[in-house]
Amino acid sequence: MARIQLDGVTVDFPVYDGAARSFRHSLARLAVGGAIARQRRGVVEVRALDGIDLRLEDGDRLGLIGGNGAGKTTLIRVLAGLREPTAGRAVIEGSTAALLSLGAILDGEMTGYENIDRARVLLGLPSRAALVAEIADFTELGPFLDLPVKTYSAGMQLRLSFALMTAQHPEILLLDEVFSAGDSGFRIRAEQRMRELHARTAITVFANHGMSEILSHCTKALWLDHGRIRALGPAAEVVAAYEAATAA
Ligand SMILES: Nc1ncnc2c1ncn2[C@@H]1O[C@H](COP(=O)(O)OP(=O)(O)OP(=O)(O)O)[C@@H](O)[C@H]1O
Numbered sequence: 001m002a003r004i005q006l007d008g009v010t011v012d013f014p015v016y017d018g019a020a021r022s023f024r025h026s027l028a029r030l031a032v033g034g035a036i037a038r039q040r041r042g043v044v045e046v047r048a049l050d051g052i053d054l055r056l057e058d059g060d061r062l063g064l065i066g067g068n069g070a071g072k073t074t075l076i077r078v079l080a081g082l083r084e085p086t087a088g089r090a091v092i093e094g095s096t097a098a099l100l101s102l103g104a105i106l107d108g109e110m111t112g113y114e115n116i117d118r119a120r121v122l123l124g125l126p127s128r129a130a131l132v133a134e135i136a137d138f139t140e141l142g143p144f145l146d147l148p149v150k151t152y153s154a155g156m157q158l159r160l161s162f163a164l165m166t167a168q169h170p171e172i173l174l175l176d177e178v179f180s181a182g183d184s185g186f187r188i189r190a191e192q193r194m195r196e197l198h199a200r201t202a203i204t205v206f207a208n209h210g211m212s213e214i215l216s217h218c219t220k221a222l223w224l225d226h227g228r229i230r231a232l233g234p235a236a237e238v239v240a241a242y243e244a245a246t247a248a
Contacts, residue, residue, distance in 0.1 A: 172202065
């Protein structure tokens with residue numbers, strides 16, 4: 001049994017800015033980013049999340065939608081335990097795995113194979129032989145696995161990090177915009193792997209700008225707007241409302 005419960009979760013980021021006054025004035029007019037929390041002596045605080053209440057349980061697959069700077073990554077980081085709320089309470093019950101950014105679990109100086117060994121230790125993955133075969137098959141990187149990862153393109157790094165993160169069997173899987181750097185071949189394979197994962201993952205939270213991916217993977221959607229919940233409910237309804245508002 002996995003469970004996520006957020007009560008009034010708020011996250012403020014201090015932004016040290018010599019031109020704090022003009023920053024504050026221009027921020028109030030912007031369509032992107034969080035809201036101003038407060039300003040004192042040259043320090044502006046941006047409120048990335050503002051009073052988020054959320055309950056998720058086994059079987060929930062939540063898509064996070066919203067414009068640039070709406071708070072999606074910050075929410076994923078709170079769920080991953082990487083960011084403490086400034087106010088409110090976050091209860092996360094269950095093992096989590098988070099794929100947050102390209103290369104987050106890769107060491108650029110090491111080869112693909114060395115990274116597989118490293119991740120096996122870091123993530124506690126079993127059976128080296130089976131893991132190497134699985135990763136080589138999914139990534140289709142072939143001889144590139146013998147080269148340092150820093151020589152890989154963004155999409156190649158995505159293939160390797162996505163394969164490693166999804167080789168875990170977490171109860172809660174957190175994915176932040178993972179498909180954007182992949183080519184169409186990767187997307188098809190990643191979609192298939194996501195479907196297999198849904199069967200053995202209790203809760204998935206998935207931030208993506210692509211509405212078709214939200215609709216095909218998620219049961220629920222949460223629309224964030226300047227750090228606040230604009231809508232939360234069945235994925236089809238929230239996506240329709242979001243698309244209507246952004247088209248207007
Ligand atoms: N480490 C940080 N320091 C200062 N401000 C931050 C930090 N991280 C995020 N923010 C601010 O918090 C707000 C929310 O950012 P966040 O990255 O969560 O948005 P997002 O919805 O993931 O955006 P995008 O779709 O562009 O990736 C933005 O205004 C951003 O400038």
